[in-house]
Amino acid sequence: MSIDWMARAVPQTAGLYPYVPGKPVETLLREKGLSRAVKLASNENPYGPSPKAITAMCNAAAGVHRYPDGDANALKVKLAALHHVSRDQVLLGNGSNEVLELIIRTFAGAGDEVVYSQRGFIVYALAAQAAGATGVPVAEADGRSHDLDAMAAAVNERTKLVCIANPNNPTGTLHSNIVIQSFLDRLPRNVVVIIDEAYYEFVADELGDSVHDLKHPGLMISRTFSKAYGLAGCRIGYAIADSRITALVNRYREPFNLNLLAQHAALAALDDRDWVMARVADTNAGREKLESALTEMGLSGGRCYGNFVLLRHAQSSEIVRRLEDHGMIARPLAPYGMADFLRISVGTAEENAEFLTVLTSVIESLSEQENAAS
Numbered sequence: 001m002s003i004d005w006m007a008r009a010v011p012q013t014a015g016l017y018p019y020v021p022g023k024p025v026e027t028l029l030r031e032k033g034l035s036r037a038v039k040l041a042s043n044e045n046p047y048g049p050s051p052k053a054i055t056a057m058c059n060a061a062a063g064v065h066r067y068p069d070g071d072a073n074a075l076k077v078k079l080a081a082l083h084h085v086s087r088d089q090v091l092l093g094n095g096s097n098e099v100l101e102l103i104i105r106t107f108a109g110a111g112d113e114v115v116y117s118q119r120g121f122i123v124y125a126l127a128a129q130a131a132g133a134t135g136v137p138v139a140e141a142d143g144r145s146h147d148l149d150a151m152a153a154a155v156n157e158r159t160k161l162v163c164i165a166n167p168n169n170p171t172g173t174l175h176s177n178i179v180i181q182s183f184l185d186r187l188p189r190n191v192v193v194i195i196d197e198a199y200y201e202f203v204a205d206e207l208g209d210s211v212h213d214l215k216h217p218g219l220m221i222s223r224t225f226s227k228a229y230g231l232a233g234c235r236i237g238y239a240i241a242d243s244r245i246t247a248l249v250n251r252y253r254e255p256f257n258l259n260l261l262a263q264h265a266a267l268a269a270l271d272d273r274d275w276v277m278a279r280v281a282d283t284n285a286g287r288e289k290l291e292s293a294l295t296e297m298g299l300s301g302g303r304c305y306g307n308f309v310l311l312r313h314a315q316s317s318e319i320v321r322r323l324e325d326h327g328m329i330a331r332p333l334a335p336y337g338m339a340d341f342l343r344i345s346v347g348t349a350e351e352n353a354e355f356l357t358v359l360t361s362v363i364e365s366l367s368e369q370e371n372a373a374s
């Protein structure tokens, strides 16, 4: 008789499903027999990492037979200096994804509630479920922006965590830190609040210095090297919080969660902030261009903050298919209940131009077909 492994797994496994990432280039090439594809589906940095980070990784490669510093002290010290906090306030993870999961696992278990937006970053829901906690999704006020009043109202004595991405992925909305602070002021002091700033560098001028401007005893601000720093493949993320909280979360951390190459890459990238911020400026300029082109075509899904834009069309899944025929990978947002929307990551100027050319011909072919059918 075959064993029912699901019955053997912890109960929350039944409701869990694996995170569905953007389609990898290799998969599309294989599926379509193409020789080239452009991925605009995972909000990666199309310019790559700082050349200094690449050199640092090459130099460090000969030492990978040794374990890395499990405490990643040099990186903690550098990040602490960047943010004017103490090194013990820095929590490091294998991507900010791991940071978020570790925090949620530390504070929430069976019987506890985790509050997040319905269209907030999907990992909060998955991590809460994996921890055996109860996720409390709160609908957005207008389908896009976090409804902070409703989120504050959803907090009760069972609430252990509140998670907010600012800017949010995938809806692209941004709240000012004044608005976020007034939300924090309404929350109980013993709740842990994750403000996920994975896209911070793209909005740093608008938002200001969240680490110092926002105040709440349970505040954990998370950031990543995956977006602006172009190090998504290295998996480096961090959070800044009260050192008593980071010490607790560290108990759940795997001993060498930040690998050797990642530590060297992150240190070098931090030494090359001007280069990184110049690429951020290029990306912001690319986003503006894409957004105005989509607006002109009547396809804009609204202003986005971060390194992506939203396209809105009733036939969005057909558009994805046809874009893929031309080697362009976009991200469908049906898993977020946004079936009409596609998320398009900002590419290089050339990739954005190519995308718009392909999109124009896809939209034309769709309307020709519609006209022929009517």
Ligand SMILES: Cc1ncc(COP(=O)(O)O)c(C=O)c1O
Pocket: 042, 043, 094, 095, 096, 097, 098, 121, 165, 167, 168, 169, 196, 198, 199, 223, 224, 225, 226, 232, 235, 236, 237
């Ligand atoms: C809002 C948000 N938070 C966190 C992450 C996780 O990023 P990483 O694990 O690469 O740091 C992402 C990735 O897309 C994101 O969009």
